[in-house]
Amino acid sequence: MTVGTTYETPRAGERKGEVRTVNVGGMRVPYHLTLLERPDPYLDIDSYDPEADLMALNMGPQHPSTHGVLRVKLYLDGETCIKAVPYLGYLHRGVEKLCEKLTYVQITPIVDKNDYVSPMMNELAINMAFEALLKVEVPPRALFIRTVCAEIQRVASHLLWLGTFGLDVGGGIGGGATLFMHTFREREMCLDLFENLTGCRFHYNTHQVGGNRHDIPEGWDQKVKRALGHIASRVDEYEAFVENPIFKARTIGVGVIDPILAMELGVCGPILRASGIDFDLRRDAPYAAYDKVEINVPVETAGDAYARYLVRVREMRESIRIALTLLDGVPEGPISALKPVKGPTNVKPKPGEAYVSIESPRGELGTYVISDGSPNPYRCKLRPPSLHAAALLPYLAPGSMVSDIVATLGSLDFILGEVDR
């Protein structure tokens, strides 16, 4: 392992022009990223250069940029990291166990709190799993509403990511805070839309087994069009604000992810797409109403923090387009296939099991449910994309400075509520 060489990463082809790709496991992987050196995450500190004056720095669990309560133990040689060990579990709330104790009806508001940046996705994932278990067909109107909500939520989530990434790169007392406030201004519009639809700005509990709990209110579609059009124009403003030499100096070549490693670790979502792998569940395994709309998947081949920024910003624009397209085609009809919930034990699937995965803003969010015929699931396993993204950290941190680790952490965009559950 070498230290201090990650600044000169191979960036063959850059973002324009041809990028040579190789076939790895059926996926086209950019060739230059496969050449990356993979640091040893289990480096033996005792066998490291005995002359070096190492410093162990516990970054977190109370640290401004660990996005909650992640604790990373950094072994620093000067200011260069030689080994990073993430410690998870500071936000463990036992959600999976809780799901076993609660009934199918009660679980939805609980899983809202997993990925607390995009609750709509959690609801969607878990309810789709329950519906697969029940083998119930969700009415098309509910599917469209779910999809529109999911896309608005994706915009909101990426806006929050952009703001917090600004905080990581630019500081909470400085330009980063300005970016943060600007993105939150627009995210507020998304939350207002959800307030109009479901009554809650967050933790909506608007999905239920078999459909939705809330129908579209009068005039909501006009509000959505206005708000999303506004956000689309503001995204240009963020680009003007952010895309300057300082931001590029901080992100280009930082935290370059080897896509093969990422696939081995199960990382997906924008991180994988920024590493040149064209994979999006919305397009490749459509669920809800995604088969009714054309989806362009933004892909970047540089694999660094800047590529991830580009992918997420483009995804924001794409989500706005998808939401607006679907909003025009919302069919009439019922919003729920089952009778309205009138008691905690209303839903009782037959014994069986189901796995459903959706594309959350952070990647593949999977839910695996086993039913034993009782009103509560026998087992409910959540597959959070953030956990896999956090697993990348020991591979990305060695060789970079503390500032770069912070930028890498920010660009991975994991949510600790989802990592620890």
Added chain:
Amino acid sequence: MMEGGLLFGNPWLHGLIMGVIVLSGAMGVAAYAVWFERKFAARMQNRPGPTEVGYGGLLQPIADLLKLLQKEHLIPRSADRPLFNLAPVLVVIAPLATLAVIPFGPGLVGTDPSIGLLFALAISSLMVIPVWMAGWASNNKYALLGAMRAAAQAISYEIPLLLAAMVPIVLTGSFRVGDIVAAQEGGRWFAFWPPGPGFFAFLLFFFASLAESNRIPFDIPEAESELVAGVTTEYSGMIFGLIYLAEYLHTFIASALAALLFLGGWQGPGPDGIHWMLLKSLLVFAVIFWIRWSWLRYRSDQLMAMCWKIFLPLGLVLVMASAIWVQLR
């Protein structure tokens, strides 16, 4: 200027009275700079900013001061107590001593010695020692890293700062701040007059003093997303307030020096006087805040690279260019 540059014949009396005026004025400016910055940043972010204490939050600095005074002065058990307590005091002394030679108007100066500018730059660069002291005495890894970065940055950027200040010195042929201002008489401000070097020297001075006073985009010593709060991590209460005050004083002095050396000081269209000086330095101050709340932050190694690869050669070229200008004139 008055005879010998003194308003009140006796230099001791003059120094005493001017000291009180300048120090209290600068303290007030520093306190209200915080208010102004908060309001300014808030409006940039579509927020109202402080509104609760006084009209438009005008009493906010006083409320903050009272709050900081009430707070407990926490000292970590493993800290080096004498150094820990001494460092914030020394941090404030450096900018306050610099204020002695900074004129705010004709004769409105503690003392205007023949090496005034040299004194100001030398004393303000002393600030790195107490900052390092604070970082070391805190016995905290974040504080240590922050102090390390602060020391490296301050020492590196000292050189381009001095080189940029050399341009007006070469053009004037004097270290006396009063002489430098006098040489810019008639609107021939050094930022504009020798058309090439002056302007670039102004920019160089501006950005180097941004780095000296740890402002974005060069605020890596207190990069709060990386180092929690840098050297101030372990400080609390008024002793933290002192470091905070010193930072703002330092920024204010940097903008005052920029106004004196490159923007004609207290001279302006219409009557000369302190109003021009205050206007210009506050304008530079506002630009510093504007930049602070608009740009992101560099990494420390990029910062060093910029200093040694761009700023230093640029400074040398500018000093040479101004020397040639003086010879050819």
Added chain:
Amino acid sequence: MSLLSLAQALRVSFQNLTRPKNTEPLPWKGSRERAERYRASFALVHDEHGEEACIGCMLCEKICPSQIISVTQGPKAPSAATGKPRGWCTDFTLDLNACIICELCVQVCPADAIIMMRVQEKPGFAREDLLLTMEKLYANEKLAKLTWATPTKLQEMQDPKPKRPEPVAAAPAKDAAPIKDAAPAAGASSAKDAAPGAESAPAAGTTPSKDAEPAKEVPPVKETPPASDAAPAAGTEKPSDA
């Protein structure tokens, strides 16, 4: 070029100086108008006869995921207004400290008794301040800031197959009219308290005019039968109170 992009950042932050403030005033300096469906605190309401609507069926206590509601069921007694025997609730406590505002208690209430409110609870100095006792819940009703969602309206909205004749008659109007009016029309035409005549008249008026193009609403109607077949198969059971 690159320096120009740095100036762009300055321009963006400068042009934001002139934009209106988007933060909301502090709560004691005026509150923002919340959406019709906004849900925050709780209230217990009286029914149309002026009696306490809660019948003490304890369904909300059973469904609450955080188990923060506790209901004490009183003996059945005849109602003063109608003379029919009905259940009564002698004590009702809702602990807002742990409430997750999921609206499930409203969803299941068979008596339209518990309704959420559009105003936030007032923060207090003690834990007991957030403990909504029965008196506080009935006092909340007088604040007249109830949210839109009564249990009946929620269930009407979610019902895959409208039961009663009036909603069926209103259904083509609802489907033909583009999205707007969908929810309120369906909700209002079936709600007991709203004047049914006044509401159904415009609905009936729109029916013939838009009847010519019900092409869009046919597929959902066709799709309902399999859905309703699946529902019993899923083991949907009647709640114990009914």
